[in-house]
Amino acid sequence: MPAGSTYKTKQRDIILKYFEKKPGVHITAADVYEHLKSKGESIGQATVYRQLEKLVDDGLLNKYIMDASAPACFEYIGMSAHKSGKTCFHCKCEKCGKLIHLQCDELNEIGHHLLSDHGFKLNPLRTVFYGVCEECCEKDEL
């Protein structure tokens, strides 16, 4: 459902370029806005938000909402996930907030399982596993 074609604008390029330089890093809309402003490539916030949304739709960025009343985070995933058959899953630690990237074949199986047994076509890019990371687990046990 292409809601309409996407124009290639200067602003889109600038934003995308910023993300490409930081693969796997979480960046908020405000980060983008501030960074570009300080770099003399100012873009209106509305545009930042609108482009971010589009980039997510286009599958170039991922959006993570950790907590209400906290800005959403965006992360570049670009072509990597599309090209290689290898899907990257994300785990977010509820304690320390760390984001872990996993690339694991066994996890891919859940995608297949969900599809074949539940008719649900998983989007691994948008799915985040919440839980507690190794380090924080150990801390808890002390």
Place this chain on the structure above:
Amino acid sequence: MPAGSTYKTKQRDIILKYFEKKPGVHITAADVYEHLKSKGESIGQATVYRQLEKLVDDGLLNKYIMDASAPACFEYIGMSAHKSGKTCFHCKCEKCGKLIHLQCDELNEIGHHLLSDHGFKLNPLRTVFYGVCEECCEKDEL
């Protein structure tokens, strides 16, 4: 880490009772507030938010943030999830927004896998799978 004891107040009971009547249903803070107001058991919104937060901390409710700029949803899980070993997973359709509840042993395995192979202790209650549901998949293929 009990940040302090929790008093048993009238408001807490009212809110909890409302959720107990709707297990597995997603309810927003506004829903709670409006429902109680219409029922003549008005509770201030601040209190609603504060109690909701506490109930989540106490493990009685679950909080889901689907989308920024959309209210967070709360769901009663009460003792059920704790008692039965059966964990309920959630799938959110990116197209129609539908939320699907799954209770599936195979999905539980991913929890074990994440823990044993990646040292990550999954919290199934806070994890939401994003993707496209059966119905919307079919629509796409037309």
Place this chain on the structure above:
DNA sequence: CTAAGTGCAAAATGTTTGCATACTT
């Protein structure tokens, strides 16, 4: 020339907070 994108400021929304009062233990 039309559709899409931009920028600004203003609005909207969901959530949080300050503070005086009231309730629990």
Place this chain on the structure above:
DNA sequence: AAGTATGCAAACATTTTGCACTTAG
């Protein structure tokens, strides 16, 4: 009595929207 909770209104922060203008296809 001390520690929490409540309620109201005001404050907040992030995100969205209206509109006139510019740019891409």
